[in-house]
Amino acid sequence: MTAAALLEHYSKLKEEALKKKEQEQKQPLIMVGTASCGIAAGALEVKEAFLKEIKKHKLQASVQEVGCMGYCYAEPIAIISKPGFPPLCYGNVDEGLVKLLVQSFLIEDDPCYEYALVALEPNDIFPTFSDFPRGVYEHKIIMEHCGFIDPEEIDHYLVHDGYAALAKVLSQKPEEIIEIIKSAKLRGRGGAGFPAGIKWEACRKAAGEEKYVICNADEGDPGAFMDRSILESNPHQVIEGLAICAYAVGASQGYFYIRAEYPLAVKRVQKALQQAREKGFLGKNIMGSGFNLEIEIFQGSGAFVCGESSALVSSMEGKMGLPRHRPPRLTSSGYRGKPTVINNVKTFSYVPAIIRKGADWFKSIGTEDSPGTAVFTLVGKVKNKGLVEVPMGTTLRQLIFDVGEGPPDDKQFKAVQIGGPSGGCLPESALDIPIDFDSLKEAGAIMGSGGLVVLDEDDCMVAIARYFLEFTQQESCGKCTFCRLGTKHILDILTDITRGEGTMESLQILQELAEDVKDGSLCNLGKTAPNPVLTTLKYFKDEYLAHIMEKRCPALMCKEITLYYILPEKCTKLCNVCVGSCPTEAIFTREDGIKVIDQGKCVKCDNCRKTCPPEHDAVVKLSPAILPEEGGEKK
Amino acid sequence: MxxxxxxxxxxxxxxxxxxxxxxxxxxxxxxxxxxxxxxxxxxxxxxxxxxxxxxxxxxxxxxxxxxxYNQFRLNPPGKNEIKVCMGTACYMVGGKIALESFERRLNIKEGQTTPDREYSLERVACVGCCTLAPVVVVNEQIEGKVSPTRVDGIILSLQGEKSKEGEEANEDTKEKLKGEKQ
Amino acid sequence: MSREITITIDDKKIRTVEGKILLWVALANDIYIPHLCAIEGKDLPEASCRLCFVEIEGKNKPVTSCTQPVYDGMVVRTRTAKVDRLVKTAFELLLSDHRLGCASCPKNRNCELQRIAKERKLKLRHTRFKYLGRETAVDDSPDSFSFDPSRCVLCGQCIWADHEKAKVGAIGFARRGLGRTVATFNYESLKDSPCTECGLCVEACPVGALSFKKNT
Missing domain, CATH: 1.10.10 (Arc Repressor Mutant, subunit A)
Structure with missing residues (x-):
C-alpha cells in the first residue's frame, strides 16, 4: 500500500472528525474532568449540576466528560469554552459555582474571572499556563491532550492528529520504524530506562512468526498514578503507540495488562479499542495496508510483583506471578514462550508523537542520554499536588519548589522520595541533581514509574523506610530467599528501631543485610527493595541514631516513643473540645480544671491535637516519651 | 466454610x-x-x-x-466492603489512623469480616487518588480526606442506609443466614 | 551446541560441552557448590534458593551457577569474599525460618543444610537473624510419611516430583511472600488429597520436611 493511499484514507477520517468538532464549537461547551481522582472529588455531581442548570434555563450548551489534566489539587475541574471567550478553567467546582457560572457566564457573558484558574488559549484578558511558574517548567508531550479531550470519543483524538502516525508507518518498513525509535533514544518509562528501540529490534530479529506486544499498566507503586490517569484521559494515544510497536516487531496480537483496581481505566480502554476497531485502526487489514492487529485487555489480580515483566507474563499464562531468571529475555521467550515486547503505558504514549515529529524533535527535549520528558505524580507535603510533565534534566528543586511550590504551612522540607518502594529518599543537598535515569540512580534513588512524594519536618525517615519495607515485604512473591526472608528481617529491625528497641548491633546487621538483599535477589523487586533503607541510612543516619541512642523520634511520628501531652499553662480549662474528640475517653478534667491525658488509654490518634483551638494550641507531642512533670517514662 | x-x-x-x-x-x-x-x-x-x-x-x-493474588478471597465478604488505602501519600497523612479507627469502631482487624457479615475491612495498595489522601474505598466509592471523625460519619451513613433498606431486605438476609446448612 | 570446550573452576581445567549449566558441570567434576532448588533437566531453572553463587572472571557481581551456561575459556571461582558473604547470608536467612534441633530430625546426617554448613564452615544455629518461629502444623495423615512445614526450605523438589515424575498433582506452592508454603488443595490433609503415597516427593526432599515414618 502506498503512502499516498494511506494518507488519503486517513485524511477522510480526520476530515469527518474535524467537521464534527466544528459543529460542537458553535455552542458553549463545558468539559468536566472525570478521571478517578476527579470523580472521587465529586466531578460526576458537578456534571449533573451543569446538565440540570442548562436544562432549567433551556440553554444550548453541551457537557462533556474529559480526563485529568494533572491539576489534582483543584479537583473537581471544569473547562468552559464559549464562542467569543478564551476557554477558561475553573477549579474546586461545586454546585453553587455551577449555578453562578451558568447564570453569569453562559447567560450574561460574565466569565467570573475571580473563580477562574487559568485560560487555555493565549488571550489579552486572563493568564494562561505559561504565565505561571508551573507552566514555565512544564512541557507536555504525552499529557498534552489529557483533560482536554473526551477519552471515550475517538474523533477528539483524531482532531489532534490521532492515528496519523499509524497511517504513516504502515507504508514504511518495520526496520525503519525501529531505527527512528532507536535514534530518538526513547527509554522505557517503566522504571529502569531500557532503550525501547533496542528491545523492539531484539524482538523483531527473534526467530518465529508468532510475536506479542504487551502494554504494562500494572501500576502498583504506592504514590504513583500517572498510568491510570493517561489511560483514563487519552487511551487512544497508548493504543496507537502499541499498534505501531506491533507493526514494527511483527506482532499481530497485543494486550493491555491493567490492574483490576483501575476499573475506570479498564472501561475506557475497552471502549477505545472498540472505537478503534470500528474506524479500522485495529482488526484485519488496517487502513487497507494488509497489517492485522487485535488487542485485548488482561486484568491483573492484585500482585505488585506482576509489574515485573517475567512475572506479568507468568500471570497471563494462568500461573502465579513469579519472576524468573533472565536470560532468556522476554524478547526471545516471552508470552507463550514467544518473542514479546513489554513496555509501559508512558513509553507507548511517546511513540505517536515521535513518529509524527521525528527523532530529532524528541532529542531536542530533555538531556542527551535521557531525551524527552518525565511524568511525575507530585504528592505528599507540597502545595500543588498533581501530575506534572517536565523535560528530563529539570532539577528536583525546580520541580518541588517552583512547580509544586514547596511544603504547605511554612514547614521545612526534609526529603523527597522518588521511585516508590524501589526508589530512595534524597535530602535537601541532592535537590540540584537533574532528573534523568542515570543521575537519580547514581544518587541511590531510581526514576521508577515516577512517584514523587515530598516529605517535611513532620515525617520520620526511619518510619518512611519501614513503610516501604512493609510494602515490599507484603508484596514479595516469596520465591527467592533474599526477598522472602531478607525483607522480613529488614522490616523487623526497622520496626524495633521505630519502637526505640534498636541497638547499634542491629543497625550494623541492617546495613549488611540491605546490601546483600540488593546483590543476592532474583528479580528487580528484591534487588531494589533495600533502596529506601540504604538511602535513609546514607542521608539520614542521625535519625536512626536518635531512635536508638535517645529513644527519640525527631519528627515525633513514631508512636511507641512519642506521647501526647496537654500543656497546663496553655490549656484554657473552659473548653471541652479535646475531651469530646477523644475516641477512647482518655482525656479527663483534673481538679484544677486542666485537661489531662490518661497515657494508658491514649491511642495517639492525633484527634485532640487537631481539634484544640489554634488560639490555645495546648496539645503537644513529646519524644522521648517522658512526661515533663513526673519526669518518669511512660508508655 | x-x-x-x-x-x-x-x-x-x-x-x-x-x-x-x-x-x-x-x-x-x-x-x-x-x-x-x-x-x-x-x-x-x-x-x-x-x-x-x-x-x-x-x-x-x-x-x-x-x-x-490479593484480589481473590476464599471467604465471603461483608455486605459493606471497606478498603483503606495504604499508599505512600495516604500513609503519610493518616491512612493508618483511619484504618485503626475502623478497626476500633467495627471491632474487627484488617482482613476480617464482622460476625454479622455486615462489614469487611481490608487494606489496599494505592488506589491512585493520592491527592485526596487519606483515601478509603467504601463499596467501590472513593472517599477522600478521611479523618477519624469522617470514619464515624461513614459508618453512620452505612447504618442509615441499612435501616432505610427496610425490613424486607433484612428479613431476606436473616432468612438466608438462618437457612439450613448443607 | 555440542562443541567441546575447556573451562576453569578454582584453577582446575575441565573439558565439557558448550552450553551446559555450570552447576552441573562443577558437581560432575567433584567441585561442590551449595544448592537446594536446582533440578537437572528443568528447562527454566528456579534460581530461588540463592545458594549456588560463584564469581566468573569478567563479571563484576557473583552469579548463580544454576542459571549460567558454560562457554569456552570461562574462569570460575566458587570461593571468593563476595560469594562467601552472599552464601552465608542466604544460608542464615534460610535457617531463620527453619526449625533446628538436628538431633531429633529424621534427616539428621542426611541433610543438605548440614552438608552446606560443613562444606562452607557455617554455623547450624540462629546467629545474626532471629528465628521467626512461625506456627505450622505437621501433617502426619499419610500412612508412610509425614510433612513438617517448619523444616521446609521451599526448594520445590517435592512439587516437581509430584507434578512431573509421579504426575499426581497433590501438592503445590500456595500463598506468597513470607506466607509461601507447600500445600494441598484448600489446605486439606494429604490423606484427603489425590496423593498416592508413591514416596517420590519424600525421596526428593533435601531436608527434614518430608520424611518416611520409621516403622513402615
Missing part, C-alpha cells in the same frame, strides 16, 4: 455458565477466577474444584493462584 442453603446450586449454575464463555485453556484461569468471584463474591472450594476439572489441571494449581 460451610455452604448456605442454595449456595451449592448457585455455584454449579454460575460456573457452568462461565465455562461456556471461555476456552478450556490454562491461560484463562485468572479471567475465570475473576468472573467466578464477581458473581459469587468469593471463590468457594467447590467452584475451584469445578474450574480445575474444566481446565484439566490439579485443583491445587487453582488453589495456588487463588491464594497468591
Amino acid at each position: 460451610e455452604l448456605l442453603k442454595g449456595e451449592k446450586e448457585a455455584i454449579l449454575k454460575h460456573t457452568k455458565e462461565i465455562f461456556q464463555e471461555f476456552e478450556a485453556k490454562r491461560e484463562n484461569l485468572i479471567p475465570i477466577l475473576q468472573e467466578v468471584q464477581k458473581r459469587l463474591g468469593y471463590l468457594p472450594r467447590l467452584a475451584m474444584q469445578k474450574i480445575a476439572e474444566f481446565l484439566g489441571i490439579p485443583p491445587v494449581d487453582v488453589f495456588a493462584l487463588a491464594t497468591f
Whole structure:
C-alpha cells in the first residue's frame, strides 16, 4: 500500500472528525474532568449540576466528560469554552459555582474571572499556563491532550492528529520504524530506562512468526498514578503507540495488562479499542495496508510483583506471578514462550508523537542520554499536588519548589522520595541533581514509574523506610530467599528501631543485610527493595541514631516513643473540645480544671491535637516519651 | 466454610455458565477466577474444584493462584466492603489512623469480616487518588480526606442506609443466614 | 551446541560441552557448590534458593551457577569474599525460618543444610537473624510419611516430583511472600488429597520436611 493511499484514507477520517468538532464549537461547551481522582472529588455531581442548570434555563450548551489534566489539587475541574471567550478553567467546582457560572457566564457573558484558574488559549484578558511558574517548567508531550479531550470519543483524538502516525508507518518498513525509535533514544518509562528501540529490534530479529506486544499498566507503586490517569484521559494515544510497536516487531496480537483496581481505566480502554476497531485502526487489514492487529485487555489480580515483566507474563499464562531468571529475555521467550515486547503505558504514549515529529524533535527535549520528558505524580507535603510533565534534566528543586511550590504551612522540607518502594529518599543537598535515569540512580534513588512524594519536618525517615519495607515485604512473591526472608528481617529491625528497641548491633546487621538483599535477589523487586533503607541510612543516619541512642523520634511520628501531652499553662480549662474528640475517653478534667491525658488509654490518634483551638494550641507531642512533670517514662 | 442453603446450586449454575464463555485453556484461569468471584463474591472450594476439572489441571494449581493474588478471597465478604488505602501519600497523612479507627469502631482487624457479615475491612495498595489522601474505598466509592471523625460519619451513613433498606431486605438476609446448612 | 570446550573452576581445567549449566558441570567434576532448588533437566531453572553463587572472571557481581551456561575459556571461582558473604547470608536467612534441633530430625546426617554448613564452615544455629518461629502444623495423615512445614526450605523438589515424575498433582506452592508454603488443595490433609503415597516427593526432599515414618 502506498503512502499516498494511506494518507488519503486517513485524511477522510480526520476530515469527518474535524467537521464534527466544528459543529460542537458553535455552542458553549463545558468539559468536566472525570478521571478517578476527579470523580472521587465529586466531578460526576458537578456534571449533573451543569446538565440540570442548562436544562432549567433551556440553554444550548453541551457537557462533556474529559480526563485529568494533572491539576489534582483543584479537583473537581471544569473547562468552559464559549464562542467569543478564551476557554477558561475553573477549579474546586461545586454546585453553587455551577449555578453562578451558568447564570453569569453562559447567560450574561460574565466569565467570573475571580473563580477562574487559568485560560487555555493565549488571550489579552486572563493568564494562561505559561504565565505561571508551573507552566514555565512544564512541557507536555504525552499529557498534552489529557483533560482536554473526551477519552471515550475517538474523533477528539483524531482532531489532534490521532492515528496519523499509524497511517504513516504502515507504508514504511518495520526496520525503519525501529531505527527512528532507536535514534530518538526513547527509554522505557517503566522504571529502569531500557532503550525501547533496542528491545523492539531484539524482538523483531527473534526467530518465529508468532510475536506479542504487551502494554504494562500494572501500576502498583504506592504514590504513583500517572498510568491510570493517561489511560483514563487519552487511551487512544497508548493504543496507537502499541499498534505501531506491533507493526514494527511483527506482532499481530497485543494486550493491555491493567490492574483490576483501575476499573475506570479498564472501561475506557475497552471502549477505545472498540472505537478503534470500528474506524479500522485495529482488526484485519488496517487502513487497507494488509497489517492485522487485535488487542485485548488482561486484568491483573492484585500482585505488585506482576509489574515485573517475567512475572506479568507468568500471570497471563494462568500461573502465579513469579519472576524468573533472565536470560532468556522476554524478547526471545516471552508470552507463550514467544518473542514479546513489554513496555509501559508512558513509553507507548511517546511513540505517536515521535513518529509524527521525528527523532530529532524528541532529542531536542530533555538531556542527551535521557531525551524527552518525565511524568511525575507530585504528592505528599507540597502545595500543588498533581501530575506534572517536565523535560528530563529539570532539577528536583525546580520541580518541588517552583512547580509544586514547596511544603504547605511554612514547614521545612526534609526529603523527597522518588521511585516508590524501589526508589530512595534524597535530602535537601541532592535537590540540584537533574532528573534523568542515570543521575537519580547514581544518587541511590531510581526514576521508577515516577512517584514523587515530598516529605517535611513532620515525617520520620526511619518510619518512611519501614513503610516501604512493609510494602515490599507484603508484596514479595516469596520465591527467592533474599526477598522472602531478607525483607522480613529488614522490616523487623526497622520496626524495633521505630519502637526505640534498636541497638547499634542491629543497625550494623541492617546495613549488611540491605546490601546483600540488593546483590543476592532474583528479580528487580528484591534487588531494589533495600533502596529506601540504604538511602535513609546514607542521608539520614542521625535519625536512626536518635531512635536508638535517645529513644527519640525527631519528627515525633513514631508512636511507641512519642506521647501526647496537654500543656497546663496553655490549656484554657473552659473548653471541652479535646475531651469530646477523644475516641477512647482518655482525656479527663483534673481538679484544677486542666485537661489531662490518661497515657494508658491514649491511642495517639492525633484527634485532640487537631481539634484544640489554634488560639490555645495546648496539645503537644513529646519524644522521648517522658512526661515533663513526673519526669518518669511512660508508655 | 460451610455452604448456605442454595449456595451449592448457585455455584454449579454460575460456573457452568462461565465455562461456556471461555476456552478450556490454562491461560484463562485468572479471567475465570475473576468472573467466578464477581458473581459469587468469593471463590468457594467447590467452584475451584469445578474450574480445575474444566481446565484439566490439579485443583491445587487453582488453589495456588487463588491464594497468591490479593484480589481473590476464599471467604465471603461483608455486605459493606471497606478498603483503606495504604499508599505512600495516604500513609503519610493518616491512612493508618483511619484504618485503626475502623478497626476500633467495627471491632474487627484488617482482613476480617464482622460476625454479622455486615462489614469487611481490608487494606489496599494505592488506589491512585493520592491527592485526596487519606483515601478509603467504601463499596467501590472513593472517599477522600478521611479523618477519624469522617470514619464515624461513614459508618453512620452505612447504618442509615441499612435501616432505610427496610425490613424486607433484612428479613431476606436473616432468612438466608438462618437457612439450613448443607 | 555440542562443541567441546575447556573451562576453569578454582584453577582446575575441565573439558565439557558448550552450553551446559555450570552447576552441573562443577558437581560432575567433584567441585561442590551449595544448592537446594536446582533440578537437572528443568528447562527454566528456579534460581530461588540463592545458594549456588560463584564469581566468573569478567563479571563484576557473583552469579548463580544454576542459571549460567558454560562457554569456552570461562574462569570460575566458587570461593571468593563476595560469594562467601552472599552464601552465608542466604544460608542464615534460610535457617531463620527453619526449625533446628538436628538431633531429633529424621534427616539428621542426611541433610543438605548440614552438608552446606560443613562444606562452607557455617554455623547450624540462629546467629545474626532471629528465628521467626512461625506456627505450622505437621501433617502426619499419610500412612508412610509425614510433612513438617517448619523444616521446609521451599526448594520445590517435592512439587516437581509430584507434578512431573509421579504426575499426581497433590501438592503445590500456595500463598506468597513470607506466607509461601507447600500445600494441598484448600489446605486439606494429604490423606484427603489425590496423593498416592508413591514416596517420590519424600525421596526428593533435601531436608527434614518430608520424611518416611520409621516403622513402615
